[in-house]
Amino acid sequence: MKINSPLPTTRADWHAHLFPRGIPPLWCPLLTHYRDDGSFDHARITAHLRHLAPHVKGFLIPGSTGDGWEMSDGEIRELLVLAQEQTAKLGLHLLVGVLKTEASDACSMMRDYGRALSAELTERRARSAPAFTVCPPKGGDLPQQTIRDALTGILELGLPTALYQLPQVTQNEMTPETLAELAARFPNFILFKDTSGGDRVANSGRDFGGVFLVRGAEGDYARWLKSGSGPYDGFLLSTANCFGRELHQVIELLRAGRRDEAQHLSERLSAVVKEVFALVAGLPDGNAFANANKAMDHFFAHGPNATSVTPPRLHAGSRLPIEVIRQTGTALERHGFLPAAGYLA
Secondary structure (H helix, E strand, C coil): CCCCCCCCCCHHHHHHHHCCCCCCCEEEECCCCECCCCCECHHHHHHHHHHHCCCCCEEEECCCCCCCCCCCHHHHHHHHHHHHHHHHHHCCEEEEEECCCCHHHHHHHHHHHHHHHHHHHHCCCHHHCCEEEECCCCCCCCCHHHHHHHHHHHHCCCCCEEEEECHHHHCCCCCHHHHHHHHHHCCCEEEEEECCCCCCCHHHCCCCCCCEEEECCCCCHHHCEHHHCCCECEEECCCHHHHHHHHHHHHHHHHCCCHHHHHHHHHHHHHHHHHHHHHHCCCCCCCHHHHHHHHHHHHHHHCCCHHHCCCCECCCCCECCHHHHHHHHHHHHHCCCCCCCCCCC
């Protein structure tokens, strides 16, 4: 369903309407925590969100890191009710992850949630109103015209939308030309996230008409923001689940022109992230983004004695191996990131 006037008609108006205090430079695809029976652990999810809120002001729920590709529609609806309630209470911003491999399914989901969104926008409750995040349709051999047509149908809904470059799942990439054309046509295209690691869009030099560009690939954080002479406006990082404070510090140090300090902290973060991601490589369940961050978050939640607490449950029903947990704790301690106490204490 389309949102009717007097709602925003330019991208700058959309940004000002949805983000009256400015678009957060740091976003997080929130982890999803489960009880032993596989149901959502609402209290744990809420505690995690509150722990991050002082430093991370925008959240993608559910994202790949939050098991969005594995969840049923019913699970997603339940999680979004909790997410909308808590982000509104905390004054945070929400991107609803519409992780569907077919454009028709994405449109259907957006229409369903768009009814509630339309009411919120009409009432001008901008701070509690989410936008949507969608990927191109899946297929390694899809021509750009097919991708462009699919995304055109989604953007024609008139809902505030972020486009998500995720070739690890979609097996394709939107070209800079495709995105520039969509940006020129649709002011409700408000944000672009690139997790490819190739950064071809941001480095293309094309004019995207003020679309907010965020990087989703990990590592070498200090080099990627415009304040550090990079091509991106911000980050949307899985590791913000664990290092929200430190990533916020990198951003602030760059803004203050303290590049050497930002680079030093970035190198420490990059090293521990690379090490923990290597620990979860090859695990049969989940994905590396979720598994690595669940292993690290286990320590931020429970403190240095986290190895004595049952390892986190994955969506598939298995748990992270205890040896992964032990080695994660060792890595955090070696790089100076092991917390003195957990946020659940």
